[in-house]
Amino acid sequence: MHGTNMKRKKTKLDIFNDAAVSGVVFKNRSLKKLIVSQINHLGNCTITDLSKDLGASVPKTTSLINELIQDGLIRDEGKLDSTGGRRASMFGLVPDACHFLGVDVKKFHINFGLMDFTKKMTYQKEKVPFRLENTPESLELLIRLIKSFLGEGPCKNAQIIGLGINLTGRINHKTGHSFSFFHFKEEPLAEIIHKEIGIPTFLENDSRAMAYGEFQLNEHGKENNILFINMDxxxxxxxxxxxxxxxxxxxxxxxxxxxxxxxxEIICHCGKKGCLETEASGHALVRKFKTQIKKGYTSTALKKNMPVDDITMNDIINAALNEDQLSIELISEIGENLGKGLAVLVNIFNPEILVLGGALSETGDYIRLPARSALNKLSLSLVNNDTKLKISQLGEKAGVIGACLTARDTIIL
Amino acid sequence: MHGTNMKRKKTKLDIFNDAAVSGVVFKNRSLKKLIVSQINHLGNCTITDLSKDLGASVPKTTSLINELIQDGLIRDEGKLDSTGGRRASMFGLVPDACHFLGVDVKKFHINFGLMDFTKKMTYQKEKVPFRLENTPESLELLIRLIKSFLGEGPCKNAQIIGLGINLTGRINHKTGHSFSFFHFKEEPLAEIIHKEIGIPTFLENDSRAMAYGEFQLNEHGKENNILFINMDxxxxxxxxxxxxxxxxxxxxxxxxxxxxxxxxEIICHCGKKGCLETEASGHALVRKFKTQIKKGYTSTALKKNMPVDDITMNDIINAALNEDQLSIELISEIGENLGKGLAVLVNIFNPEILVLGGALSETGDYIRLPARSALNKLSLSLVNNDTKLKISQLGEKAGVIGACLTARDTIIL
DNA sequence: CCTACTTTGTTAAATTTTTTATTATCTATA
DNA sequence: TATAGATAATAAAAAATTTAACAAAGTAGG
Structure with a gap:
């Protein structure tokens, strides 16, 4: 085989290619993508539904469906209940058609996950120890850990066509650049990792990825304008x-x-004063806790002989969940301060729903109720009556799920 | 003619109907709409361009173009310069194909305007005296004034297919409800006016309409993420x-x-304390001005024997433009306070451009520079370096233009 | 359980659209 | 000012899609 003129192997996933084609080939590919996209959004669909959504005739839709079945991307899922006449066949995505890898990089650990074509998580590995630092060594370790996960369990045999990675800080998803971490070369970090791992890679900011994860798999309803607050x-x-x-x-x-x-007068780590984070964040919580302890207050969060400076956000969260008075009070204070920020968001966005997520959201109503109360006090009532404030349903899992979905939907939608 | 079975008169504007059609008729209408939309966004287009944008073949595109010319919606605009071969024909919108009426309702006056199919304002009437009050009488007067404008000049003979109205306060553009003014019945205000005037009517919030007007007719470039600040x-x-x-x-x-x-501790007219408006708005400017005068400061804004309580925002703006010291200082103060609000927006939106519009923006750099400086001080530099802060190019005209465009684009796009 | 009425899916004719080939314009260069 | 190279538009041939008629599969009610 002469390498020079070798054509790319044609696979069943060809419809997700961007290769320049035109005319009827292009139209068919677009329509097939649209079918996948519709099934993705609406769940199993019938030919009649799809035909309407595509603006194509039933025979045309039928032939596209048959091609997609040939490709192994969708399959017949049986008949729908009758609506007064002959029962319609439903078509759904084939779970194993392809897979996506999600990597959620936190400050002190990494969560890994494998997602199938139908958005189900098929394999997960949580809290793999890792320390996020802005050094080449930290990046190398990250890559090694990803490679190692790829050799495990169902990853070995799955056809993984996309890799999504969450990072904190400034991320440009479109170009694949990370500015706050691992920005050692001009080449986009996503590209560097793609070359190392061999799988097309997509970067996303952690809060945005979590928001996307929470939204796609939520039970919140059909809301479309959502703000996800990542409280870490x-x-x-x-x-x-x-x-x-x-x-x-x-x-x-x-x-x-x-x-x-x-x-x-508190200086935020961004260098400015008066930031929301100085009064409503995990950092603020820890700072307030230390101040109170030094003033003489007591708390069960502080284990015997533990120096107060070793306390972490998670210690305080756990103490609150175990009814520790000081922790609950401080979290309530954080919630109230957060409410002021939420009032800003609600006035500007008039969103359908605000979702509290991230580590601090695990304290549930301890943080939500004071936030809601401050929100109501500080924003226009016509507007805030319109807005629900809920706790994240996915918790920490929102991260990996969001990472997988970022890769998945960038490719297939 | 028996009225019972009479079909709607078929006009050249049929492509903008929502009437349920299907199959090839529907596809053709969609494609024709798309052609109009492309020419609208890109300016005059060639058949080759359009054919690519539509995903249709050149002969198909040619036949659609010919139909649109028959309909009187587009026309041949001559040949393009050669790009190395035969010169291509350009096609553009026919200005007189249809018109749109814009009504910009301010606190003390109304601006009217007539826009043609190509987004050109063909007739305008500004500062028609009117007092916006939340009474049935005020609404009646508004309707009378619109009818009267429709009888004037080129309006008489133009085919006006849409009416856009700007109002302050809470407006639901989709349902056509206005909640802050004229909410006397459950029926949407837009529908009530439609029945009165006989032209399909669309309501919009004043700031949003101005933003849209400024953006559509701007020379700002190709920005897509824009925040327009309406300072009245x-x-x-x-x-x-x-x-x-x-x-x-x-x-x-x-x-x-x-x-x-x-x-x-200033109570905003919304009933809350600490609102941005209490420190950065026309109201705030007037309040600060009165306070300073009562403290003994002097200003040329205050004409001989004029009681300070009669001062208006426009008096102060004009004085500033005539180098009045106190007015300039106060406007600078307003600008600085505004900058704090802008910092919030920039951190949240990372917009491409912030446009300062509305009456106060006429003070130009007197308000812009202090705002820019506060913005830089209070937001992340990586983010604020990314954002331009400009003064509106359209000034007060942004309102009528936005109103016309709201109606126009709701119908034709 | 038969009949009338619905809805779904298939087939074949009719129509539409794309392809391909050809002609028309235009530039650049010898 | 001819001629080769390039782009645009049209015409005829080929292919694809829709339409419309029909078959299949179901419900509901006497």
Whole structure:
């Protein structure tokens, strides 16, 4: 075989290619993609439904469906109940058609996950120890850990066609650049990792990925304008408008933690004063906790002989869940401060729903109720009556799921 | 003629109907709409361009173009310069194909305008005296004034197929409801006016309409993520994302004036404290002016023997433009406070451009520079470096233009 | 359980659209 | 100012899609 003139192997996944084709070939590919997309959004579909959605005739739709079945991308899922006449066949995605890998990089660990074509997580590995630092060594370790996960369990045999990675900080999803971490070369980090691992790679900001994960697999209903608040040590938001992730000009949207709405003298790690994060974040919680302990307050969060400076956000969260008074009070204070920030968002966005996610959201109503109350006090009632405030349903899993979906939907939609 | 079975008169504007058709008729109509839309966005187009954009063959595109010429919607605009071969014909919209009426309702006057199919304003009437009050009489007068404008000049003979109306306050563009003004019945205000005037009517919030007007006719470039700040007595924003107006769940987006970011004891007319509007708006400017005068400061804005309580925002703006020291200082203060609000927006949206519009923006750099400086101080530099801050190019005209475009684009796009 | 009425899916004719070949314009260069 | 190379538009041939008629599969009611 002479390498020079070798054509790319034709696979069943050809419809997801961007290769330049035109005319009827192009139209058919577009329609097939649209069918996959419709089934993805609506669940199993009938030929009649699809024919309407595509604006194509029933015979045409039938032949496209048959091709997609040949390709192994969709399959017959049996008959629908009668609506007064002959029962219609339903068609759904084939789970094993392809897979996607999600990598959620946190400050002190990584979560891995494998997702199939139908958005089901088929294999997961959580809390793999890792320390996120802005060094080449940290990046090398990350790549090694990904490779190692790829050799495990069902990953070995799955056809993985996309890799999604969540990172904190400024991420440009479109170009694949990460500016806050691993920005050692001009070449996009996504491209560097693609070359190392051999799978097309997509970067996303952690809050945006979590927002997307939460939204796609939610039971919230059919909301399309969603703000996801990621409450970790820092506070970021993921913005979904019209069901799509909003990036901003360079992918820097959602720096909610650094909006200047408090009048204090606390210097945020971004270098400014008065940031929301100085009063409503995991960092703020830890700082307030230390101050109170030094003032003489007591807390069960502080284990015997433990120096107060070793306390972590998670210690306080767990203490609160175990009814520790001080922790609950401080979290409530954080919630109230957060509510002021939420009031800003609600007035500007008039969203359908605000979802509290990230580590701090695990405290449930301890943080939600004070936030809701402050939100009501500080925003226009006509507008805030319109908005639900809920706790994330996916919790920490939102990250991996979002990472998988980022890769998946960038490729197939 | 028996009225019972009479079909709607078929006109050249049939492609803008929503009437249910299917199959090839539907496809052709969609494609024709798409052609109009492409020419609308890109300016005059050639058959080859359109054929690519539509995903249709050249002969097909040619036949659609010919039909549109028959319909009187587009016309041959001559030949393009050669790109190395035979010169291509360009096609553009026919200006007189149809017209749209825009009504910009301000607090103390109304601006009217007539726009043709090519987005040109063909007739305008500004500052028609009117007092916006939430009474049936005020609404009646508004309707009378619209009818009267329709009898004037070129309006008499133009085929007007849409009417756009701007109002302040909470507007739901989709349902046609206005909640802050003229909400006397359950029936949408847009529908009531449609019945009165006989032209399909579309309501829009003033800031959003101005944003849309500024964006569509701008020379700003090809930006798609734009925030338009409407600085009048109140302060609202119009949000354009991906080139489209963002409404929020119920159309209440953009209540920028009421985000709680100041710690003061001034009660906003919305009933809350600390709203941006209490420190950065026309109202705030007037209040600050009165306070300073009562403290003994002097200003040329205050004409001989004029009681200070009669001062208006426009007096102060004009004085500033005539180098009045106090007015300039106060406007600069307003600008600085505004900058704090802009910092919030920039951190959240990472927009391509912020446009300052509305009455206060006429003070140009007097308000822009302090705002820019505060913005830089208070938002992440990586993000704010990304954002331009400009003064509106259309000024007060943005309103009527936006109203016309709201009607126009709701119908034809 | 037969008949009338629905809805789904298939087939074949009719129509539409794309392809391919050809002609028409235009530039650049010898 | 001819001629080769390039792009645009049209015409005829080929292919694809829709339409419309019909068969299949179901419900509901006497």
């Amino acid at each position: 040590y820092g506070t970021g938001i993921g913005i979904l408008l019209d069901g799509k992730v909003y990036y901003g000009k360079s992918g820097f949207s959602g720096e909610f933690g650094h909006i200047p709405i408090f009048e204090n | 007595y109140g302060t609202g924003i119009g949000i354009l994302l991906d080139g489209k107006v963002y409404y929020g769940k119920s159309g209440f987006s953009g209540e920028f004036g009421h985000i709680p970011i100041f710690e003061n």
